[in-house]
Structure formats: structure tokens, C-alpha cells
Amino acid sequence: MPQLKPGEISMGTTIMAVQFDGGVVLGADSRTSSGTYVSNRVSDKLTKVHDRIYCCRSGSAADTQAVADVVRYHLALYTAQHGEEPTVKVAASLFQQICYDNKDNLMAGIIVAGWDKVDGASVYEIPLGGSIHKLPFTLAGSGSTFIYGYCDKLFRPDMTKDECIEFVKNSVSLAISRDGSSGGVIRVAAITEDGVERQVVHGNNLPQQFLG
Amino acid sequence: MTSIGTGYDLSVSTYSPDGRVFQVEYAQKAVDNSGTAIGLRVKDGVVLAVEKIKHSRLLVPHSNRRIMTAGKHIGIASAGWMSDTRHLVKRVREESRSYTDVYKTKVPAHIIAERLAMYVQAYTLYSSVRPFGVSTLLACMDAKGPQLYMIEPSGYYVGYRGCAVGKGKQVAKTEIEKLDLDNMTVREAVKEAARIIYSAHDDTKDKLFELELSWVCKESNDLHVHVPQDVYDDAVQHAERSLDDDDDDNEMDDDEDL
Numbered sequence: 001m002p003q004l005k006p007g008e009i010s011m012g013t014t015i016m017a018v019q020f021d022g023g024v025v026l027g028a029d030s031r032t033s034s035g036t037y038v039s040n041r042v043s044d045k046l047t048k049v050h051d052r053i054y055c056c057r058s059g060s061a062a063d064t065q066a067v068a069d070v071v072r073y074h075l076a077l078y079t080a081q082h083g084e085e086p087t088v089k090v091a092a093s094l095f096q097q098i099c100y101d102n103k104d105n106l107m108a109g110i111i112v113a114g115w116d117k118v119d120g121a122s123v124y125e126i127p128l129g130g131s132i133h134k135l136p137f138t139l140a141g142s143g144s145t146f147i148y149g150y151c152d153k154l155f156r157p158d159m160t161k162d163e164c165i166e167f168v169k170n171s172v173s174l175a176i177s178r179d180g181s182s183g184g185v186i187r188v189a190a191i192t193e194d195g196v197e198r199q200v201v202h203g204n205n206l207p208q209q210f211l212g
Numbered sequence: 213m214t215s216i217g218t219g220y221d222l223s224v225s226t227y228s229p230d231g232r233v234f235q236v237e238y239a240q241k242a243v244d245n246s247g248t249a250i251g252l253r254v255k256d257g258v259v260l261a262v263e264k265i266k267h268s269r270l271l272v273p274h275s276n277r278r279i280m281t282a283g284k285h286i287g288i289a290s291a292g293w294m295s296d297t298r299h300l301v302k303r304v305r306e307e308s309r310s311y312t313d314v315y316k317t318k319v320p321a322h323i324i325a326e327r328l329a330m331y332v333q334a335y336t337l338y339s340s341v342r343p344f345g346v347s348t349l350l351a352c353m354d355a356k357g358p359q360l361y362m363i364e365p366s367g368y369y370v371g372y373r374g375c376a377v378g379k380g381k382q383v384a385k386t387e388i389e390k391l392d393l394d395n396m397t398v399r400e401a402v403k404e405a406a407r408i409i410y411s412a413h414d415d416t417k418d419k420l421f422e423l424e425l426s427w428v429c430k431e432s433n434d435l436h437v438h439v440p441q442d443v444y445d446d447a448v449q450h451a452e453r454s455l456d457d458d459d460d461d462n463e464m465d466d467d468e469d470l
Binding site: 081082083087089 | 317322
């Protein structure tokens with residue numbers, strides 16, 4: 001099982017992606033830690049790999065950045081060669097191939113989500129071993145464990161974009177308050193046919209919850 | 213017109229003073245000496261037909277197919293050296309497989325056509341290998357619909373609505389140009405293809421031949437397969453009937469033989 005090397009930067013993390021009719025909403029916290037030191041408290045874990053395809057990164061910051069860079073390159077090449085935009089399925093397959101083939105040397109838990117005109121909205125999860133799972137919504141990262149119950153109860157497949165955004169903000173903020181490796185701001189990205197809308201929720205604007 | 217490129221035709225890595233690569237042109241000759249193959253792209257599919265010249269009565273019918281399948285949705289018919297064809301088909305199968313392994317979907321027509329063309333072209337660069345003596349017709353059904361490409365020994369490739377290669381290509385091309393391909397169905401195209409092969413076949417040169425017919429269309433679930441037996445028999449009947457009609461017509465013109 002790959003371990004973080006001494007001094008290597010981890011992304012403790014809470015990440016999630018939710019599919020709705022016409023698009024997806026991705027959410028993440030912004031804490032990057034190296035042991036107990038928070039090396040970046042405003043990091044952006046929602047990474048663009050193509051115009052309407054984003055990924056959420058958890059695990060080793062270096063590994064996931066490297067893999068995302070390779071996939072971004074391949075997707076740009078795909079557009080040039082095929083004369084059309086790649087589907088989210090293609091992007092997820094590329095991530096999966098890299099994560100599986102290099103599973104011994106990588107620590108990367110990735111969520112791929114986006115919109116394309118062939119399949120519409122899609123969410124794919126690629127956990128540590130390099131398997132691929134297509135799901136209506138998914139959570140990952142250390143913080144996700146604290147909110148599975150909450151998300152399973154509240155998720156509905158017929159939510160609107162704004163309901164999904166609220167759902168994501170609420171879930172990530174609950175995870176942040178219980179997981180020491182997650183914190184900072186909540187970053188949200190909503191992807192539809194019309195484009196990508198990004199939002200940031202700062203600490204003073206977090207949704208209401210019981211704080212003791 | 214046979215031109216001799218004395219001195220400049222010994223190696224494929226040599227240009228002639230007038231900018232030709234003779235070895236590639238000679239490879240084209242190998243294609244021109246082979247049995248005719250045609251492809252018709254119509255509105256709901258692609259039909260491939262080959263005049264399979266049999267050199268012996270002992271050959272088992274329907275064996276040694278000249279039309280082959282790659283990746284399930286790609287059909288390959290060719291004119292030229294069969295041994296080279298088999299090698300290229302193997303390559304197409306590998307490319308199709310590797311595409312699906314990476315992208316998890318069926319390879320689109322324009323991608324596989326380009327990959328094959330690049331491969332064929334690579335063999336026109338080095339004096340240590342010879343160009344493939346094959347022109348390949350690639351029939352494919354993908355998300356954009358039915359498509360037909362022809363890849364020549366030089367590696368040049370282009371998409372067609374109808375094309376012909378081999379001995380009878382002139383006769384076949386003339387016939388194909390008369391057809392309204394965009395408005396035809398595969399059922400009609402199969403009959404026309406059979407008729408064209410029969411009319412392009414020159415009985416004085418090769419007596420024995422077998423018609424091979426294949427299609428990729430909605431009816432075959434977007435898979436490339438040889439046509440069902442009943443469709444085949446129907447097409448052969450139609451072809452033989454048209455030949456008889458032509459013969460009847462020709463009797464009137466006997467006076468005008470040159």
C-alpha cells in the first residue's frame with residue numbers, strides 16, 4: 001500500500017461531486033497539510049482538465065497534480081485529433097489507466113465530473129487502487145467519512161442546480177468541522193452546458209450547524 | 213501507360229527527377245492486377261463487395277475470405293497482395309484494440325483510417341522495406357454514421373461515397389457514378405454492388421470467381437458481417453439477371469464492333 005513519504009504534502013481533504021439533470025456540482029475544502037503544518041489553507045482542489053471536465057483531487061498533492069497534468073495534455077490532444085470534445089467518460093478512463101498502471105507508486109483518490117453532449121452530466125470516482133465507478137454522487141478524502149450518513153439521507157436525483165450547490169456546501173462544511181485534515185474555505189464548481197460557475201464560501205459564511 | 217524509371221526505381225527512398233517515387237507506383241500496379249473490390253456508402257450503412265478470383269476449383273467455397281472484420285464495427289476489403297492485406301488487418305485490429313483500451317469506446321472511422329494510413333505511409337520511407345501492395349477499403353459505422361475510406365499504397369487516404377479498386381475499377385467506377393448513393397438503402401446497395409462486380413468481371417481473363425458481400429448497417433446492429441445467405445442469393449440473382457439483360461442489349465450492337 002503506498003504511503004506518504006516523509007515530508008510529502010498530503011491533501012487531508014473533503015471532496016465531493018453531485019450530478020443533476022443538466023450538469024454536475026463539485027465541492028472541496030481548501031486545506032493542504034504536511035503533517036500538522038497546514039502548508040496551504042486556501043488551495044484549489046477542483047482542477048480543470050478540459051472546458052467542461054473537472055477533477056477533485058485527494059491524497060498526495062504532488063501525485064494528483066502530476067496525473068491531472070498528464071490527463072489535461074491528453075484531452076487537449078484528443079480534441080485536436082478527433083475534431084470534437086472528449087466525453088467525461090474518456091477523461092475518467094484516462095485517469096483510471098494512469099492510476100491503475102502506477103498504483104504501487106501513487107497515492108491518488110480522484111473524482112472526475114463534468115458535462116458533455118454525448119452523455120450529459122457524469123460523475124466518476126477513482127479510488128486508491130485504480131478502479132472506476134460511475135455514480136450519481138460521490139464523496140472522497142478523509143473528511144468524507146464523517147458525512148456519509150448525512151449525504152445518503154439528503155441526496156435526491158431530482159435536485160436542481162441550486163439545491164445541489166446548497167447540498168454540497170452543507171456537506172463539506174460539516175466534514176470540515178469534524179475532520180482535522182479538512183479546513184479553510186469551501187470551493188464549489190457548477191458545470192453545465194453553458195459553462196463553469198465557481199464559488200468560494202469563506203469561514204464567516206459557513207452554513208448554520210451545531211458548534212457546541 | 214507503362215513508364216520505366218530506369219535508375220530511380222530501385223529503392224523506395226529515391227525520388228526521380230520529376231518528383232515521383234517509382235516503387236510506390238509499382239506497388240499500385242500490384243493492386244491494379246488484382247480482383248475488383250468496391251465499396252458503397254449509402255444512407256443507412258456501407259456495403260463492401262469483392263470479386264474473389266479463384267485459381268482452383270478445389271478451393272472450398274466461402275473459405276479464404278477477402279473481406280475481413282476488425283473491432284466488430286470495421287470492415288476491410290482490399291485489392292492487391294492478400295498476404296500484405298492480412299498483415300494490415302492484423303494492424304487495424306491491434307490499433308482498434310489499443311484505442312478501446314485507452315478511451316473505452318469504439319474507435320471512430322476517421323481515427324482508424326488515419327492510423328492505418330500512417331502505418332502504410334511509414335513503409336514508403338525506408339529502403340529496407342517495401343511498400344504494401346494493397347489498396348484497402350475501410351467500411352465503418354461510428355457515431356457520425358456510415359463511412360468509407362480508401363487507403364492507397366502511398367498512404368494517401370480519403371473518404372468516399374463510392375469507390376472501386378482492382379482490375380475492373382474503370383468499369384466499376386463508371387457504374388458507381390450512375391448511382392444515387394445518398395438516397396439508397398443498404399438492401400438496394402447490396403444488389404447494385406453485386407451487379408457491378410459481375411459486370412466488372414472479365415470472363416475471358418479469369419473464369420472462376422466467387423462474389424463476397426458484406427455490410428455494416430442498422431440491420432446488422434452496427435456490426436460488420438458478411439450478408440445473410442438470403443440477401444446474398446437475392447443479390448447474385450439480381451446480378452446474373454442484369455448480365456443477361458446486358459447480353460440481350462449487346463446483341464443489337466454487333467454491327468458496330470471495332
